Amino acid sequence: MHTDLWERGCERLAAELPEQQFNTWIRPLPPADVTLAGDGVLVGLRVPNRFKLDWIRAQYGSRIEATLSELAGKPVRLELSLLPRDAVARAQGMAAAPAAQAGAAPQPTQSPMAIGAALHAAATARHDPQSVVPTPGGSANGRAAPRVGEPGGPVGTSTLPVAPTLSPAVSRGRLNPALTFDTLVPGRANQMARTAALHVVGAPGHMYNPLFIYGGVGLGKTHLIHAVGNALIRDNPDARVLYLHAEQFISDVVRNYQRKTFDELKAKYHSLDLLLIDDVQFFAGKDRTQEEFFNAFEALLAKRAHIIMTSDTYPKGLVDIDERLTSRFDAGLTVAIEPPELEMRVAILMKKSDAEGSRMPEDVAFFVAKNVRANVRELEGALRKVLAYSRFSHKEISINLAREALKDLLSIQNRQVSVENIQKTVADFYKIKIADMYSKKRPASIARPRQIAMYLAKEMTQKSLPEIGELFGGRDHTTVLHAVRKIGGERQKNTELNQQLHVLEQTLKG
Numbered sequence: 454m455h456t457d458l459w460e461r462g463c464e465r466l467a468a469e470l471p472e473q474q475f476n477t478w479i480r481p482l483p484p485a486d487v488t489l490a491g492d493g494v495l496v497g498l499r500v501p502n503r504f505k506l507d508w509i510r511a512q513y514g515s516r517i518e519a520t521l522s523e524l525a526g527k528p529v530r531l532e533l534s535l536l537p538r539d540a541v542a543r544a545q546g547m548a549a550a551p552a553a554q555a556g557a558a559p560q561p562t563q564s565p566m567a568i569g570a571a572l573h574a575a576a577t578a579r580h581d582p583q584s585v586v587p588t589p590g591g592s593a594n595g596r597a598a599p600r601v602g603e604p605g606g607p608v609g610t611s612t613l614p615v616a617p618t619l620s621p622a623v624s625r626g627r628l629n630p631a632l633t634f635d636t637l638v639p640g641r642a643n644q645m646a647r648t649a650a651l652h653v654v655g656a657p658g659h660m661y662n663p664l665f666i667y668g669g670v671g672l673g674k675t676h677l678i679h680a681v682g683n684a685l686i687r688d689n690p691d692a693r694v695l696y697l698h699a700e701q702f703i704s705d706v707v708r709n710y711q712r713k714t715f716d717e718l719k720a721k722y723h724s725l726d727l728l729l730i731d732d733v734q735f736f737a738g739k740d741r742t743q744e745e746f747f748n749a750f751e752a753l754l755a756k757r758a759h760i761i762m763t764s765d766t767y768p769k770g771l772v773d774i775d776e777r778l779t780s781r782f783d784a785g786l787t788v789a790i791e792p793p794e795l796e797m798r799v800a801i802l803m804k805k806s807d808a809e810g811s812r813m814p815e816d817v818a819f820f821v822a823k824n825v826r827a828n829v830r831e832l833e834g835a836l837r838k839v840l841a842y843s844r845f846s847h848k849e850i851s852i853n854l855a856r857e858a859l860k861d862l863l864s865i866q867n868r869q870v871s872v873e874n875i876q877k878t879v880a881d882f883y884k885i886k887i888a889d890m891y892s893k894k895r896p897a898s899i900a901r902p903r904q905i906a907m908y909l910a911k912e913m914t915q916k917s918l919p920e921i922g923e924l925f926g927g928r929d930h931t932t933v934l935h936a937v938r939k940i941g942g943e944r945q946k947n948t949e950l951n952q953q954l955h956v957l958e959q960t961l962k963g
């Protein structure tokens with residue numbers, strides 16, 4: 454077994470990567486789970502938040518896989534997942550004291566892995582934006598520069614001053630130069646959001662301010678707002694653009710609160726031309742953060758700076774966020790990004806495989822796209838698996854190869870969802886009693902979830918209409934057919950319903 458594979462990998466990465474990059478991104482990770490999987494090795498890494506997960510995957514994923522594969526002498530597949538929230542919260546609670554000493558250097562005598570475990574708690578509690586933010590990645594003329602960690606890319610320590618008021622170069626450093634409009638595949642699912650975003654690039658500070666983009670996980674919200682930032686800086690290299698995840702804003706507020714340096718916070722945020730802030734649902738229940746964000750928001754709009762926010766739900770659907778904020782979020786333009794349809798998924802697979810230098814034949818792209826429907830992030834994961842499998846096995850990319858590479862994923866997808874499970878999940882979601890699924894009650898608050906459950910039963914199980922009717926309290930098959938048509942039709946037009954169905958489908962697929 455390769456029990457010490459991760460530790461050896463860390464040692465190698467510590468020697469190869471610039472020190473600050475290793476210390477920021479790899480060292481704080483908790484020890485990986487290493488398991489043998491077929492002819493290869495599966496290395497599971499848990500990361501405290503989505504921002505870090507995306508960054509580590511984009512910047513270091515292939516490098517980690519290559520390093521570990523070399524050490525193991527067999528193919529290694531890296532799987533990144535989020536640490537459960539309670540584990541993060543526990544670590545934050547435990548780390549209250551170390552957080553005060555954020556930045557303390559690890560003891561050199563410890564192994565990278567031991568240090569990783571020890572520092573993990575402090576790192577998750579710290580969330581120091583300056584420490585987690587990558588070094589500048591854009592060139593002076595705004596064209597894409599090599600990424601952090603790539604040959605020719607910037608080294609760990611920024612030579613730029615980190616002033617409370619961001620210099621344009623520092624703000625540019627927070628954008629991922631790979632996330633542009635060119636690399637974002639357009640389609641019906643992101644048409645509105647993309648068009649609105651392009652308007653902002655054309656006339657920042659004018660129309661659609663603030664722009665609020667919402668949608669389920671992995672659908673391209675972050676990509677789109679980075680694209681706006683990158684395009685704006687390309688057109689105007691002096692523009693002060695800041696991208697940050699809502700959690701970083703929260704940490705900034707906490708830090709300035711502790712130090713009583715609110716003027717610095719104001720100077721930093723109120724001076725921007727474009728603020729891109731991801732996942733504002735994270736502000737829930739954080740009153741002081743909401744107050745500071747409100748102040749920044751008002752100051753930026755007053756000087757015609759643009760604000761773009763993303764969230765997993767529309768403004769009125771945000772919970773534990775002050776209404777004076779949510780009503781302002783809704784005051785510009787609110788647009789949804791929907792799950793991509795089949796053709797768009799195929800286009801994404803083909804574009805991304807081209808970018809990797811291994812074209813995926815169209816029939817294979819259709820096969821993968823038909824089987825991976827949840828979101829683009831999962832689609833990318835499936836693509837990575839197929840490409841890696843083809844590389845390691847020295848075989849051409851074909852449907853058979855894709856079937857083999859994705860067999861775990863396909864077996865999960867094919868797992869049967871039962872009508873009983875659908876009834877329970879839908880009842881929980883809409884907060885009605887499960888008995889109402891079989892009852893004859895007709896108020897809309899009950900009849901509609903029941904119709905939604907019937908629709909999902911038809912979509913997600915092999916049951917016939919009469920069988921479904923029977924399982925819903927002995928209803929006639931025409932009642933089921935009516936529900937299936939009604940909900941299916943509405944889904945096409947009603948974004949909110951579509952999002953709810955998407956969440957339910959994801960939950961049911963486990």
Ligand SMILES: Nc1ncnc2c1ncn2[C@@H]1O[C@H](COP(=O)(O)OP(=O)(O)OP(=O)(O)O)[C@@H](O)[C@H]1O
Pocket residue numbers: 503507632636637638639643668669670671672673674675676677801829830833
């Ligand atoms: N239309 C698209 N074309 C190309 N790539 C896309 C598209 N949509 C999403 N992606 C890619 O899918 C991945 C996930 O997208 P992104 O991180 O922007 O999703 P998100 O909606 O912000 O998710 P989350 O809410 O989980 O943060 C990224 O690698 C992104 O580049």
